[in-house]
Amino acid sequence: xxxxxxxxxxxxxxxxxxxxxxxxxxxxxxxxxxxxxxxxxxxxxxxxxxxxxxxxxxxxxxxxxxxxxxxxxxxxxxxxxxxxxxxxxxxxxxxxxxxxxxxxxxxxxxxxxxxxxxxxxxxxxxxxxxxxxxxxxxxxxxxxxxxxxxxxxxxxxxxxxxxxxxxxxxxxxxxxxxxxxxxxxxxxxxxxxxxxxxxxxxxxxxxxxxxxxxxxxxxx
Amino acid sequence: xxxxxxxxxxxxxxxxxxxxxxxxxxxxxxxxxxxxxxxxxxxxxxxxxxxxxxxxxxxxxxxxxxxxxxxxxxxxxxxxxxxxxxxxxxxxxxxxxxxxxxxxxxxxxxxxxxxxxxxxxxxxxxxxxxxx
Numbered sequence: 001x002x003x004x005x006x007x008x009x010x011x012x013x014x015x016x017x018x019x020x021x022x023x024x025x026x027x028x029x030x031x032x033x034x035x036x037x038x039x040x041x042x043x044x045x046x047x048x049x050x051x052x053x054x055x056x057x058x059x060x061x062x063x064x065x066x067x068x069x070x071x072x073x074x075x076x077x078x079x080x081x082x083x084x085x086x087x088x089x090x091x092x093x094x095x096x097x098x099x100x101x102x103x104x105x106x107x108x109x110x111x112x113x114x115x116x117x118x119x120x121x122x123x124x125x126x127x128x129x130x131x132x133x134x135x136x137x138x139x140x141x142x143x144x145x146x147x148x149x150x151x152x153x154x155x156x157x158x159x160x161x162x163x164x165x166x167x168x169x170x171x172x173x174x175x176x177x178x179x180x181x182x183x184x185x186x187x188x189x190x191x192x193x194x195x196x197x198x199x200x201x202x203x204x205x206x207x208x209x210x211x212x213x214x215x216x217x218x219x220x
Numbered sequence: 221x222x223x224x225x226x227x228x229x230x231x232x233x234x235x236x237x238x239x240x241x242x243x244x245x246x247x248x249x250x251x252x253x254x255x256x257x258x259x260x261x262x263x264x265x266x267x268x269x270x271x272x273x274x275x276x277x278x279x280x281x282x283x284x285x286x287x288x289x290x291x292x293x294x295x296x297x298x299x300x301x302x303x304x305x306x307x308x309x310x311x312x313x314x315x316x317x318x319x320x321x322x323x324x325x326x327x328x329x330x331x332x333x334x335x336x337x338x339x340x341x342x343x344x345x346x347x348x349x350x351x352x
Contacts, residue, residue: 053297055323077273077297081324084300089327103275110308 001025004066004092006052006082007073008035011098015072016046027061053081055089063090072098080104083113106143136214139202146206149177152217154199159219166191171205171212178202221245224286224312226272226302227293228255231318235292240265249281250293272302275309283310291317296324303333 001024005012008030019026020043029052030036039047050057052071063069069086071079076099083095096115097108102124105116128137140149154161160168165176176189182198189201195217205213221244225236228250236248237260246265249272250256256267270277272293283289289306291299296319303317317335319325325337
């Protein structure tokens with residue numbers, strides 16, 4: 001595959017090395033001449049100095065025949081524009097943008113960026129999984145559709161232990177999919193289901209309702 | 221009308237002042253408070269410190285009730301991103317975006333943004349002055 005990488009910083013550097021090892025043809029576009037020299041010295045002619053948001057630069061590096069463009073500069077707005085120019089001017093089939101602000105995920109998707117990668121979100125997900133007392137874990141996020149699957153844990157300090165589900169009023173638009181008790185088989189939630197310590201509840205909700213859902217299920 | 225201007229440079233500050241004098245409800249947003257010095261003491265609008273490509277900052281600036289959003293920072297990409305947020309997320313009825321780079325301006329115009337390029341406009345103006 002021919003892959004154009006925008007941004008020759010650390011992320012761009014290691015990405016380029018990994019992709020070259022896998023046998024892909026790559027080209028990096030980097031503004032800073034000094035970074036370009038370092039990259040070219042180490043990996044051969046892989047870097048062109050220029051602005052990866054400018055159509056002229058992208059034309060020069062043959063973006064119209066690229067299978068993919070990956071924008072990994074440190075600025076979300078630059079990554080967005082690179083991807084949009086690639087998509088709309090050069091018809092690149094796949095565009096990937098690195099984002100710093102996780103909130104930009106939905107916007108970028110709506111504006112035609114195929115994939116976004118947010119280090120902030122990846123670290124957050126890791127923390128949620130690593131910290132056993134964390135009451136809410138994201139299992140699947142489709143922010144372009146406004147839905148997500150989350151897991152809520154009934155921790156020992158939950159005020160809802162012993163309550164039945166019919167006593168709990170969930171935020172509108174939220175559905176409980178599964179209750180996984182600590183020592184019994186998972187079951188589909190029913191109005192008479194009693195919440196116990198250690199229960200894991202899988203629910204479908206939306207990003208703006210997840211706090212409300214957590215409060216409803218745990219009372220904290 | 222309620223107008224949010226992102227970027228309080230020379231043009232942004234001047235525009236905010238003029239629109240304020242015309243009786244509009246103006247909020248001007250900038251990441252650096254230094255730019256607000258350009259606003260006259262008589263300025264009756266709001267000057268707000270914040271990053272215009274952050275949804276929270278835009279909400280604080282009242283973008284949800286705004287009739288017009290104008291992107292006027294030095295950065296083309298910042299303008300393009302903020303303008304698209306205003307148009308696609310906040311559904312602001314009218315969004316105006318400054319883009320210095322004429323090629324980028326053309327592209328975003330075809331993508332449905334109301335854009336203008338000072339580069340093109342000034343070059344034409346000066347040419348007319350010379351040739352007239």
